[in-house]
Amino acid sequence: MSDLRIINIEKQYPQTKQQKDPAFSLQPVALTIKEGEFFSLLGPSGCGKTTLLKLVAGLMPADKGEIWVGDDHLTAVAPEARRFAMVFQQSLLFPHMTVEDNVAFGLKMQKIGKRERLADAQSMLEHVGLSGYGSRFPDELSGGQQQRVALARALVAKPRVLLMDEPFSALDPSLREEMRELLRGVQKEFHVTVLFVTHDREEAFYLSDRIGVMSEGKLLQIGKPKEIYEQPANVKVASFLGLKNIIEGRVINNRFVSNDQSFEVPVQTSIKTGPSVMIIRPETIRLVPDNIVKNLQCLYFRGVIQQKIFNHGFYSVKVQAGEYLLTCSFTSQEAENMKVGQTIDLMMNNGDLRFLNE
Numbered sequence: 001m002s003d004l005r006i007i008n009i010e011k012q013y014p015q016t017k018q019q020k021d022p023a024f025s026l027q028p029v030a031l032t033i034k035e036g037e038f039f040s041l042l043g044p045s046g047c048g049k050t051t052l053l054k055l056v057a058g059l060m061p062a063d064k065g066e067i068w069v070g071d072d073h074l075t076a077v078a079p080e081a082r083r084f085a086m087v088f089q090q091s092l093l094f095p096h097m098t099v100e101d102n103v104a105f106g107l108k109m110q111k112i113g114k115r116e117r118l119a120d121a122q123s124m125l126e127h128v129g130l131s132g133y134g135s136r137f138p139d140e141l142s143g144g145q146q147q148r149v150a151l152a153r154a155l156v157a158k159p160r161v162l163l164m165d166e167p168f169s170a171l172d173p174s175l176r177e178e179m180r181e182l183l184r185g186v187q188k189e190f191h192v193t194v195l196f197v198t199h200d201r202e203e204a205f206y207l208s209d210r211i212g213v214m215s216e217g218k219l220l221q222i223g224k225p226k227e228i229y230e231q232p233a234n235v236k237v238a239s240f241l242g243l244k245n246i247i248e249g250r251v252i253n254n255r256f257v258s259n260d261q262s263f264e265v266p267v268q269t270s271i272k273t274g275p276s277v278m279i280i281r282p283e284t285i286r287l288v289p290d291n292i293v294k295n296l297q298c299l300y301f302r303g304v305i306q307q308k309i310f311n312h313g314f315y316s317v318k319v320q321a322g323e324y325l326l327t328c329s330f331t332s333q334e335a336e337n338m339k340v341g342q343t344i345d346l347m348m349n350n351g352d353l354r355f356l357n358e
């Protein structure tokens with residue numbers, strides 16, 4: 001298998017005289033991306049995603065570590081000889097060449113005959129929904145169409161790895177969605193290995209087979225989107241993923257005790273004694289049915305509705321429960337009679353709660 005192996009790659013940028021803070025360093029990254037896998041590096045601006053991508057591409061040397069694809073050791077191989085393709089935020093098409101020639105350019109470099117390369121370019125343009133656009137010039141295309149051409153140009157040369165750095169961030173939201181769908185489709189069709197950089201959680205969750213969450217030069221967690229969402233490795237990952245209802249407290253004798261001592265719940269034995277957080281996922285919160293007998297398997301809150309917002313087919317409802325402002329997710333039916341200012345009773349199963357050491 002031609003997996004992409006990133007073996008303990010690290011990089012420290014040199015300190016400049018004007019710089020007050022220490023120069024950025026990328027902590028050692030060890031990561032294997034399977035052939036045909038879509039892998040995203042997700043993290044806030046400045047966390048080192050592009051740095052890692054450039055090291056993989058060979059656009060700058062690493063201080064330590066190795067890059068392999070299958071049995072090929074690429075660490076010292078020039079970027080253009082790695083057989084990787086790259087797509088950036090700007091499409092970087094050659095303005096004086098037609099769309100068709102832009103797409104066929106890489107094949108020309110590989111000394112593939114004119115007829116064959118134009119046929120391949122045409123076929124790839126069809127795959128990205130641009131058949132009939134071959135004789136136009138880049139400035140006769142919209143931003144979204146230019147990114148389609150950039151994608152076609154990257155794929156036509158059958159790269160061993162496709163590296164993408166925020167390729168859709170300059171596009172408007174509906175076009176972004178369209179491009180995500182297109183990319184997901186062609187990536188699966190051509191079984192190309194993709195390393196994708198984004199700070200957009202939704203984009204990473206939609207596209208990826210696996211995600212690596214980065215922060216401050218460190219790869220904090222690797223996992224499938226569902227695993228990362230349901231079991232974030234630590235508070236930084238949880239906060240970056242925008243997880244709601246992160247409640248601070250302590251673990252004592254395998255029980256989580258909230259800071260204001262108003263409740264305690266059992267935790268998994270893997271959670272260490274000491275400062276911790278409890279995460280309540282909005283979709284696991286339910287209304288307490290009438291006449292229920294409360295039991296120890298659930299946690300209960302009484303609170304006042306502060307806000308009710310329709311959001312993508314469900315209602316996001318904020319409830320002030322003592323000192324906690326809980327975000328809940330209710331169906332239209334559940335939320336139908338809810339009004340701001342109303343007192344409601346909420347419950348959640350202990351088994352749905354997540355605990356993390358800080």
Ligand SMILES: Nc1ncnc2c1ncn2[C@@H]1O[C@H](COP(=O)(O)OP(=O)(O)OP(=O)(O)O)[C@@H](O)[C@H]1O
Nearest residue numbers: 013014024043044045046047048049050051052199
């Ligand atoms: N050539 C360089 N020399 C010195 N420092 C650099 C260099 N390139 C980037 N940096 C610094 O390294 C850090 C990581 O930058 P990088 O571009 O990898 O982040 P990123 O996660 O891709 O961010 P963004 O999403 O904003 O592009 C930043 O603090 C940046 O200022």
